[in-house]
Amino acid sequence: MESSLNSTSNGLNSTEQGLISLYTYLERVVVAVVFILISIFDIAGNTVVILAVVFSKKLRTSTNVFVVSLSIADFMAGLSLPMSVVALLSPGDTWPFSTETPCFIAGVLLFISSGSSLLNIACIALNRAILIKRPFSTYLSLYSKSNIALMVTTVWAVAIFGVLVPPLVGVGGFGLDREHRTCSDLQDLPGSVTYDLIKTITFYILPLLIICTCYVVIFIHVRRHFKTQKVRSQENTTELEVTSSSSWKAKSQTLDSTTVRARDAHRQRINRQQLQITKNLFMAFCAFLLCASPYCATMIATTSDRFRLFSGALLLCNSWVNPIIYGAHHPQFKTVMRSMMKCQYSQIEEQSDTLKVLIACGNKKK
Numbered sequence: 001m002e003s004s005l006n007s008t009s010n011g012l013n014s015t016e017q018g019l020i021s022l023y024t025y026l027e028r029v030v031v032a033v034v035f036i037l038i039s040i041f042d043i044a045g046n047t048v049v050i051l052a053v054v055f056s057k058k059l060r061t062s063t064n065v066f067v068v069s070l071s072i073a074d075f076m077a078g079l080s081l082p083m084s085v086v087a088l089l090s091p092g093d094t095w096p097f098s099t100e101t102p103c104f105i106a107g108v109l110l111f112i113s114s115g116s117s118l119l120n121i122a123c124i125a126l127n128r129a130i131l132i133k134r135p136f137s138t139y140l141s142l143y144s145k146s147n148i149a150l151m152v153t154t155v156w157a158v159a160i161f162g163v164l165v166p167p168l169v170g171v172g173g174f175g176l177d178r179e180h181r182t183c184s185d186l187q188d189l190p191g192s193v194t195y196d197l198i199k200t201i202t203f204y205i206l207p208l209l210i211i212c213t214c215y216v217v218i219f220i221h222v223r224r225h226f227k228t229q230k231v232r233s234q235e236n237t238t239e240l241e242v243t244s245s246s247s248w249k250a251k252s253q254t255l256d257s258t259t260v261r262a263r264d265a266h267r268q269r270i271n272r273q274q275l276q277i278t279k280n281l282f283m284a285f286c287a288f289l290l291c292a293s294p295y296c297a298t299m300i301a302t303t304s305d306r307f308r309l310f311s312g313a314l315l316l317c318n319s320w321v322n323p324i325i326y327g328a329h330h331p332q333f334k335t336v337m338r339s340m341m342k343c344q345y346s347q348i349e350e351q352s353d354t355l356k357v358l359i360a361c362g363n364k365k366k
Contacts (some may be wrong), residue, residue, distance in 0.1 A: 004039070031310070032088040033125055035084055039082060042077060046071040046320075063128065066124045066152070073113045073159075085145075087103065112159050117318070122211050126214050171190075172195025256303045287325060295314065297311070
């Protein structure tokens with residue numbers, strides 16, 4: 001009996017020694033606290049973003065369909081974290097439940113979420129590039145309701161199949177990662193390195209190429225647009241100076257020029273708003289890039305195992321950053337989100353039928 005206890009104790013000690021070589025228990029507690037905070041801010045922030053689109057018709061644009069899809073992906077990441085917190089806080093090599101199925105589900109959910117995030121950001125970048133670069137009629141035909149539904153479905157299908165298919169054919173897998181103490185992909189299974197490479201290419205490198213190409217196209221087009229606009233403005237000013245001393249005909253031309261300039265000013269205001277929205281969404285991409293790049297580097301570099309848990313925590317921070325970016329800088333989202341945070345729902349512009357019903361029910365209770 002005593003020898004049995006000693007052998008068990010030695011086994012636990014050896015396991016803990018293996019774990020300590022990567023992370024001390026204090027480090028695991030710190031990361032667990034970070035995960036809890038991320039989960040809370042993630043779920044709360046992305047719920048506000050989703051409800052903002054539900055409550056305001058003004059936000060129901062084709063671009064925001066992908067924004068909501070991105071928020072759902074981030075929301076899923078928040079839901080997956082509690083199981084990793086349990087794993088991090090469990091002493092030694094133990095798992096408190098009779099089955100690791102909850103950990104398996106959490107790991108799959110987390111990677112589908114992460115994979116679909118950058119794919120959604122790629123769709124947003126492509127949407128902005130077509131809106132700014134191509135004629136509006138082309139944009140409307142490409143982003144019909146059926147096409148948008150197909151695009152969103154494709155994003156999630158690629159994420160789901162990209163995560164699930166390789167393990168089904170014996171490449172990689174999910175569960176309790178006893179080395180890193182998280183619910184994640186398992187690094188000790190056959191083909192785990194290949195699986196990491198597949199995920200990096202599918203969910204990081206390819207979407208990144210699309211995003212960078214789209215924003216370069218947007219930058220070049222906007223730069224040319226403002227240069228052309230500046231030249232036209234100078235030409236109109238010169239023309240008005242020449243015709244200002246003429247007779248009634250000159251006055252008529254001046255009025256016509258003023259009308260044209262007013263129309264151009266209206267278009268410019270619209271273009272400026274679209275440019276502000278594009279800048280805001282580009283900020284969301286930059287935030288993802290900063291948060292995701294270290295983790296993707298650890299998947300490629302096999303010598304960075306200890307850094308993997310910390311870079312994973314940084315990656316997950318991105319899931320609650322986006323709502324802050326929208327709330328602080330997005331010209332349309334920020335007004336709706338601020339009204340929601342102040343509980344001033346009656347001040348939300350272009351209220352949806354759902355919000356009107358909720359406001360009416362609230363007034364009846366009063």
